[in-house]
Amino acid sequence: MSKNPTPLERVREYERERAIHMSADERPLFHLTPLVGWMNDPNGFCWYKGQYHLFYQYHPFSRAWGPMHWGHAVSHDLLHWTYEPCALAPDTAADAGGCFSGSAVELPDGRLMLVYTGVQPAGTFRRETQAQCIAIGDGKDFEKSLLNPVIRHAHLPEDYSAFDFRDPKVWRAQDGTFRMVVGNRHAERQGSILLLSSPDGFTWHFVGEIDSSNSEYGRMWECPDFFPLDGKQVLIVSPQEMHAREEFHAGFGTVAIVGQFDEGECQFVRETVQPVDFGLNFYAPQTMLAPDGRRIMIGWMDNWETCKEAPRRHPWYAQMSAPREVFIENGRLMQRPVREFELLWQDTVRHDRVTVSEETGLPGVQGRLMDMTVTLLPEGSSCRRFTLHVAKDAHHYIQIRCDLARSELVFDRSLGGSHRDIVHTRHARAEVKDGKLTLRLLMDKESVELFINGGERVITAIIPTPLSADGITFAADAPVTMSVEAHHLG
Ligand code: FRU
Numbered sequence: 001m002s003k004n005p006t007p008l009e010r011v012r013e014y015e016r017e018r019a020i021h022m023s024a025d026e027r028p029l030f031h032l033t034p035l036v037g038w039m040n041d042p043n044g045f046c047w048y049k050g051q052y053h054l055f056y057q058y059h060p061f062s063r064a065w066g067p068m069h070w071g072h073a074v075s076h077d078l079l080h081w082t083y084e085p086c087a088l089a090p091d092t093a094a095d096a097g098g099c100f101s102g103s104a105v106e107l108p109d110g111r112l113m114l115v116y117t118g119v120q121p122a123g124t125f126r127r128e129t130q131a132q133c134i135a136i137g138d139g140k141d142f143e144k145s146l147l148n149p150v151i152r153h154a155h156l157p158e159d160y161s162a163f164d165f166r167d168p169k170v171w172r173a174q175d176g177t178f179r180m181v182v183g184n185r186h187a188e189r190q191g192s193i194l195l196l197s198s199p200d201g202f203t204w205h206f207v208g209e210i211d212s213s214n215s216e217y218g219r220m221w222e223c224p225d226f227f228p229l230d231g232k233q234v235l236i237v238s239p240q241e242m243h244a245r246e247e248f249h250a251g252f253g254t255v256a257i258v259g260q261f262d263e264g265e266c267q268f269v270r271e272t273v274q275p276v277d278f279g280l281n282f283y284a285p286q287t288m289l290a291p292d293g294r295r296i297m298i299g300w301m302d303n304w305e306t307c308k309e310a311p312r313r314h315p316w317y318a319q320m321s322a323p324r325e326v327f328i329e330n331g332r333l334m335q336r337p338v339r340e341f342e343l344l345w346q347d348t349v350r351h352d353r354v355t356v357s358e359e360t361g362l363p364g365v366q367g368r369l370m371d372m373t374v375t376l377l378p379e380g381s382s383c384r385r386f387t388l389h390v391a392k393d394a395h396h397y398i399q400i401r402c403d404l405a406r407s408e409l410v411f412d413r414s415l416g417g418s419h420r421d422i423v424h425t426r427h428a429r430a431e432v433k434d435g436k437l438t439l440r441l442l443m444d445k446e447s448v449e450l451f452i453n454g455g456e457r458v459i460t461a462i463i464p465t466p467l468s469a470d471g472i473t474f475a476a477d478a479p480v481t482m483s484v485e486a487h488h489l490g
Contacts, residue, residue, distance in 0.1 A: 007091040011060055011069060015086060018060075022315060028444040029369055029489055030079040030344065031301065031319040032056070034071050035086075038063050039318040041167075041223060041284035042298045043070055044087075044104035047291055048112050048139050051076055054298065055087055055114070056320070057101055063317035068098035070116070072140075077340045078296065078323040087135075087142055088116065094133050094148035097121040101167040101223055102132075103286065105178065105201065112139050113201055115180065117166035118149050129153065130165045132182065134202070151182075151196065151204050159187040160194070167223045169286070170201070181210060181226040183237070189214050191221030191239055195266060208266030211235055217255055217273070218242035223284040226261075229295055230328035233261035235268065236276060238284045240304075247275055249426065252283055252304050256333040272331050278428040279411070279460035281306060281447075282321060294325050296338060301447060301460060309420045311464060321460055322442050322449050335455040337442055341371055345487035352483050353377070359387075359475035365486045368445050368470050372486040376437045378404055383480035390443065391416060391463055392471035398448060398463055400439065407431040409439075409452060409459075417465040428457045444489070 002009065018036040027033050037060040044055035051074045058071030070088035073081040088099040095118030102116030118133035131149030135142035153162035164185035173179050178198040186192040191213035198204040213221055218239025225236040235257040244250040254276035261268045276285060277299065285299030301321040302310075310317075324335040349364035365372070368391060376386055384405045389397040399412040409430035418424060430437055430452045440451040445467060450459040474482065 006089075008086060008089040011089050012085045014060060015083075018315070019083070026314055027316075028319055028446065031322065031444050031447065032073055032081045033314075033319045034058055034060070034316045035083045036060050036316055038065055039071065039300070039316070039320075040065065040302070041101045041300050042286045042320055043101050043116065044114050045286045045288040045298060046104040046106070046112070047288065048104070048106060052078055052288075053104065053112075053139065054081070054320070055104070058086065060086065063312045063315075068100055068119075070099055070114070077343060078338055079340055079344060084140055087140075088114065088144075090119075092118075092144055092148065094118040094120065094131065094144075097128055099133075100130065101284065103169045105170045105172055107136070107201055108176065111136050112142075113170075114142055115168045115170045117168065127163055129162045131162075132168050132180075132204075145202070147202070150202060155196070155204065155206055156184070156194065157206065160192070161185040161187070164220045169223075169225050171227070180204065181224045183221045183224050185220045186212060190219055191217070191237065193221060193224045193226070193235060193237060210261075210266070210268045211257060211270070213239060216245075217248070218253065223286065225285070225287050227287060227289075227295060228261075229326065229333075232258050232271070232328050232331070233268065234258050234326075234328075234333060236285060236287070247278070247429070249278075254282060254285060254299070258328065258331060258333055274332060276333065277458050277460050278426055279449075279458065280413070280423060280426055281462045282460040285321070287326065294338070295327070297324050297326050297335065298322075299460070301462060306422055306462070309422055310462065319447065319462075322444075324455070324458075329456075332456065335458050336451060337371070337440070337449075341442075341489075344489040345371065346490045347488040349486045350484070353481050354483070355479050355481055356474045357476050357479040359389075359473050361471060361473050362484060365472050365484060366470055367472075367488055368443055368467055369489040370441070370443045370486055371489055372443070372472075372484065373438060373440045374474070375483045376402070376432070376439070377435060377481040377483070378432055378437070379435045381478055381480040383476045383478040385477040386480060387475045388439065389471070389473045389475075390441065390448065391465040391469045392473060393466070393469035396465045396469045397471075398461075398465065400450065402430055402437065404432060404437070411450060411459045411461060413461055413463055416463045417469075426459055426461075428452060428459055430457070
């Protein structure tokens with residue numbers, strides 16, 4: 001290291017020292033965790049020079065949120081990640097208060113541009129402000145623009161906030177010019193998503209407002225994403241302080257608005273509004289377009305309420321969700337684990353059309369590293385209630401209860417080993433359709449991601465259950481037929 005190391009050089013040195021003491025066995029199998037310290041939102045998720053890049057909100061020096069850096073990892077298959085050195089540290093006047101969330105886009109000359117929110121610290125007479133910054137590099141080292149912040153509050157019409165102005169998501173339009181959506185908090189309309197345009201990625205101008213909360217869906221809208229998908233246009237936002245309504249729970253949520261977009265008029269017309277994830281731990285997702293045309297989404301597998309109380313058992317804290325392919329069916333945003341999961345399948349066990357009533361396990365169906373699909377076939381049965389237990393031992397279990405009469409599923413981790421009085425249950429609609437209900441579970445040690453009916457609804461949860469609790473049982477209040485396909489993962 002040089003005699004007068006920069007803040008980024010110091011972080012990179014710290015990472016090298018700490019990496020020696022970190023064991024891959026103590027990490028999840030396929031979920032990305034921070035190299036060391038704290039992680040929140042996924043950032044700069046992209047395909048660049050032959051591999052996937054995923055950056056993340058990062059505080060290397062503790063397992064709590066702190067001055068935000070960007071961590072960095074790369075992968076060929078979205079499941080095996082290799083750490084790269086820290087990409088950004090808060091070390092300039094434009095971002096001294098933190099390098100907040102943002103995205104990445106390839107420039108015409110082949111360099112990668114990171115676009116992020118620079119936080120300018122509060123002064124004696126001034127509140128902390130937020131503006132958009134850029135840094136350009138080769139996929140490993142990035143140089144911040146001397147013109148940062150390149151998008152300031154002054155770029156916006158009146159009544160938009162200088163304090164809640166963050167999380168730019170950029171992409172290249174078909175004509176080669178650049179677009180960005182960014183979150184803001186309008187004085188009246190609250191959470192609002194703004195569209196900006198740029199000929200080259202460096203100079204930007206305000207185009208218009210895409211949509212806003214109007215206090216219906218929370219206060220500030222964080223981490224927007226905006227993309228065409230299967231003939232529709234999708235806006236994803238993560239609102240703060242939502243009131244419970246329709247299918248949404250209170251607090252920090254994720255919202256997908258599916259509609260149509262007329263870019264000429266900058267008019268986005270809503271068709272449907274739905275939660276992205278119904279679980280306990282999912283926030284601030286970001287998508288990217290894979291080279292084969294798939295739209296892939298990863299979220300922060302945590303939540304600002306629950307992270308406060310969650311145990312810190314490892315030298316790192318928090319994880320990303322599994323990578324999910326998103327698609328539209330019947331006007332709704334659907335999700336399925338990316339097909340690369342098949343690369344992890346080992347020892348597949350199948351039980352075809354077995355009858356279950358009393359609580360029972362099945363040979364070979366046990367473990368905490370698993371991709372398991374349960375297909376319930378209740379036709380001709382008087383079964384109303386089907387219960388699945390995972391991560392089970394004599395003292396613990398995670399319960400998934402399906403009320404077939406009410407088409408309701410309850411995910412319940414109350415007995416999963418938590419000793420905190422926090423939310424442990426979530427509800428989601430789960431209908432029997434064409435005679436069946438499918439539940440696909442991805443289990444990776446300390447998490448469960450449940451895809452209901454082909455990803456119509458998804459429930460994501462971190463579980464604090466000891467890893468020795470690896471039982472799986474099935475029960476129904478009347479004999480019912482089901483099939484189980486369980487792939488152990490390795
Ligand atoms: C969302 C968020 C973003 C912000 C970042 C800061 O989780 O609050 O709005 O950029 O986290 O770490």
